[in-house]
Amino acid sequence: AQTVTQSQPEMSVQEAETVTLSCTYDTSESDYYLFWYKQPPSRQMILVIRQEAYKQQNATENRFSVNFQKAAKSFSLKISDSQLGDAAMYFCAYRSAYTGNQFYFGTGTSLTVIP
Amino acid sequence: GAGVSQSPRYKVAKRGQDVALRCDPISGHVSLFWYQQALGQGPEFLTYFQNEAQLDKSGLPSDRFFAERPEGSVSTLKIQRTQQEDSAVYLCASSLATGWTDTQYFGPGTRLTVL
Numbered sequence: 001a002q003t004v005t006q007s008q009p010e011m012s013v014q015e016a017e018t019v020t021l022s023c024t025y026d027t028s029e030s031d032y033y034l035f036w037y038k039q040p041p042s043r044q045m046i047l048v049i050r051q052e053a054y055k056q057q058n059a060t061e062n063r064f065s066v067n068f069q070k071a072a073k074s075f076s077l078k079i080s081d082s083q084l085g086d087a088a089m090y091f092c093a094y095r096s097a098y099t100g101n102q103f104y105f106g107t108g109t110s111l112t113v114i115p
Numbered sequence: 116g117a118g119v120s121q122s123p124r125y126k127v128a129k130r131g132q133d134v135a136l137r138c139d140p141i142s143g144h145v146s147l148f149w150y151q152q153a154l155g156q157g158p159e160f161l162t163y164f165q166n167e168a169q170l171d172k173s174g175l176p177s178d179r180f181f182a183e184r185p186e187g188s189v190s191t192l193k194i195q196r197t198q199q200e201d202s203a204v205y206l207c208a209s210s211l212a213t214g215w216t217d218t219q220y221f222g223p224g225t226r227l228t229v230l
Contacts, residue, residue: 004157037221043204044118045158045221091157101148101171103219105157 002027002094006106013082014114020067021077021109023092031097034068034075039089039108048090051075053097079111087113117141119222121207127228128197136192136225140209147190148219149182150206158206164190165213197229 003026013019025034036048051059051068058066063083067076079086092106120139128134140147146165150158151174160174166187175182179198184190194201204224210217 042223043206044223045206045208047218050218093157101163102160102174103148103150103158105159107155107157 002029002032002096002104004092004094004104004106006090006092006109008109009107010110010112012112012114013079013086015082015084017082018078018080019082019111021079021090021092021111023075023077023106025073025075025092025094025104027073027094027096029096029098033095033097034066035093035095035103036064036066036075036077037091037093037105038086039091041088045091049077082113084113084115087111119207119209119220121205121222121225123225124223125226125228127230129230130199131196133193133195134197134227136194136205136227138190138192138207138209138222140188140190140207141211141220142188144209144211144220145187146210146213146217146219147184148208148210149190149192150208151176152204152206152224154203161192161205194227197227199229202227202229 032053035050037045049061063080089108091108094104122137149161152158162182163171164184179195181193206224207222208219
């Protein structure tokens with residue numbers, strides 16, 4: 001089974017600054033999707049950004065971007081111009097292209113935004 | 116509503132009781148997923164439905180866990196003879212189609228506490 005590791009249980013960032021959340025994963029597959037989800041205190045998970053493994057170009061969604069290093073099996077999330085509303089748990093997730101039913105989630109990083 | 120809804124939001128059960136957790140996916144969504152999220156952990160896959168067919172139940176932790184989606188819309192996760200280790204948040208997610216590129220939309224979850 002695939003494993004997803006988030007080594008930073010907690011992170012903090014000053015409002016308007018940039019923060020990077022780390023994620024590594026272990027797989028023998030060549031085709032897969034990677035995701036970052038945000039889970040605010042209300043608990044509803046929201047998709048932040050996703051990356052197809054076959055694409056070399058890093059995905060970007062407004063203030064959110066990823067640094068996808070396929071050889072290193074690394075998938076970090078960069079949040080620019082951090083806002084108070086960015087405070088949440090962030091989960092990195094992996095989905096196989098071959099057995100796509102299952103998502104494998106990391107243990108999450110709790111992000112605090114300091115005013 | 117426009118999103119995935121789950122009920123109840125909170126459930127307290129005595130050890131040994133049976134519980135039923137309901138998920139109302141977004142209307143028209145073909146795929147439905149159940150996850151278990153223990154405190155401080157990321158969600159873990161339980162089971163997957165495509166319409167009314169349960170195509171993957173490999174994540175169900177024991178035969179006390181049972182899920183159904185008889186008409187291909189609303190789904191129920193049933194836990195028989197609850198144990199303390201069943202205490203967790205149970206998340207439901209749905210996606211429009213079956214492709215592994217499809218975005219999953221999560222519900223707010225049901226927090227189950229077994230005393």
